[in-house]
Amino acid sequence: MDEIKGIVFDLDGVIFNISDAIKKAVEDAVEKYQIKVNIEDVLQDIALLIEKLQNYPVPQIILNSYDLLQVEFLQGMTFFKKLRVGIYLFNQFNKYKEDAEMYPGIDKLISNLAQTKKLAILTNNKNTHAEEVLKKFELDNYFPLIIGFNEVAEVKPSPEGINKILKEWDFQPNEVVFIGDMTTDVMAGKAANVKMVAVYSGLARKESLKENQPDYFADDTQELLKIFGL
Numbered sequence: 341m342d343e344i345k346g347i348v349f350d351l352d353g354v355i356f357n358i359s360d361a362i363k364k365a366v367e368d369a370v371e372k373y374q375i376k377v378n379i380e381d382v383l384q385d386i387a388l389l390i391e392k393l394q395n396y397p398v399p400q401i402i403l404n405s406y407d408l409l410q411v412e413f414l415q416g417m418t419f420f421k422k423l424r425v426g427i428y429l430f431n432q433f434n435k436y437k438e439d440a441e442m443y444p445g446i447d448k449l450i451s452n453l454a455q456t457k458k459l460a461i462l463t464n465n466k467n468t469h470a471e472e473v474l475k476k477f478e479l480d481n482y483f484p485l486i487i488g489f490n491e492v493a494e495v496k497p498s499p500e501g502i503n504k505i506l507k508e509w510d511f512q513p514n515e516v517v518f519i520g521d522m523t524t525d526v527m528a529g530k531a532a533n534v535k536m537v538a539v540y541s542g543l544a545r546k547e548s549l550k551e552n553q554p555d556y557f558a559d560d561t562q563e564l565l566k567i568f569g570l
Contacts, residue, residue, distance in 0.1 A: 341568060344535065345515040346458040348505055351470050352391075353521030353541040355450075355479070357443050361436035362387055362543060368432045373425055375413075382413040386429065387522065387543040389413075391464045393430045394489075442477045445561040450482050452570050458509055460485040462501045462518070462528075467491060485509075496520075497527035502534060519564070526552040537567060 352358045366379050366386050389411050409422040417425065453459060459482050461470050467488030474480040485508060487501045494500050502518060509516070513533035520526060521541040526549060529536030538554035539561075540546050550557060558564045 341517070343515060344457065344517050346460065346505070346509050346511050346517070347453050348460045348462050348502060348516060348518040348534070349450075349483075350518075350520040350522070350525050351461055351463040351465065351473060353387075353543055354519050354539055355442055355446050355477075356440060356473050357541070358433075358437055358440050359542045361433050361440050362390060364436045365390075365429050365432035369425055369429050372428065373421070375425075377413060382411075383542070384523075384544045384548065385411045385413050388524070389426070390430060390433050391522070391524075393426065394465050394469075442479075443561045445565060447477065447479060449561065449565055449568065449570060450479055453568060454482045458485075458511075459483050460487065460505050460509075462487045462496070462505065464489050464495045464524075496522075497524040497531065499528050499532035502528055502532035506532070506534075521549075523548050523552055526554050529554070537564070539564060 349355055362383060363379065366382065369375065370377060370379060409426050414422045414425060450459065461474070461483050463470050465488055467486045467490060470486045470488060471480065474483055485505060487504055489495045492498070492500045492504065506513060506516060514535070517535040517537060518525065518529040518532070519537045519539060520529065521539045522544045526536055526538050530552065535556070536554040537556040537558060538549045539558045540549065556567050558567060
């Protein structure tokens with residue numbers, strides 16, 4: 341890691357722990373709509389769905405619902421039931437997210453890395469959401485550069501956001517590490533040719549993350565600290 345000059349963090353699932361919020365939202369939907377499914381088996385699909393839904397206001401979710409709601413969790417339902425379940429999931433997630441915390445130890449990692457590296461956030465959420473979360477946990481001063489979905493034409497797994505950060509920093513890909521928790525993060529990092537660290541947050545399946553061959557793999561923040569020698 342000696343040649344690394346910049347670290348790009350995903351927000352949700354790396355800094356901000358939204359796992360419980362998603363699990364509770366899925367549990368509520370399963371109970372309310374009597375959906376027969378193993379919750380652990382669908383968390384990755386639901387996490388990706390919620391990530392997509394965060395990019396749109398509710399009216400636009402409705403307009404784009406046919407494409408957005410093509411997930412296995414909703415298969416076999418009528419279109420209108422898919423729409424009801426999708427919006428309910430999204431609303432429940434937003435309710436539970438209010439109580440979400442950052443991962444223990446992530447503040448130590450960030451504060452230590454900031455002493456010698458440039459730091460940035462790349463999220464498929466709005467950059468204003470990232471700013472609010474970072475400010476809430478007093479991490480905003482560490483991240484002068486935040487790229488949200490509203491600042492790129494294509495979100496992850498496209499490498500566009502990472503490439504934009506590389507250009508802003510004037511760094512080469514081999515000088516940057518991207519830390520993410522979803523398969524879309526790993527794909528984006530690999531496509532941009534930066535070093536990729538995959539963190540297992542419990543949403544993406546561990547085997548799916550490893551199949552995409554990240555350069556490093558961490559089960560939790562403590563392993564992240566070890567990867568960076570902290």
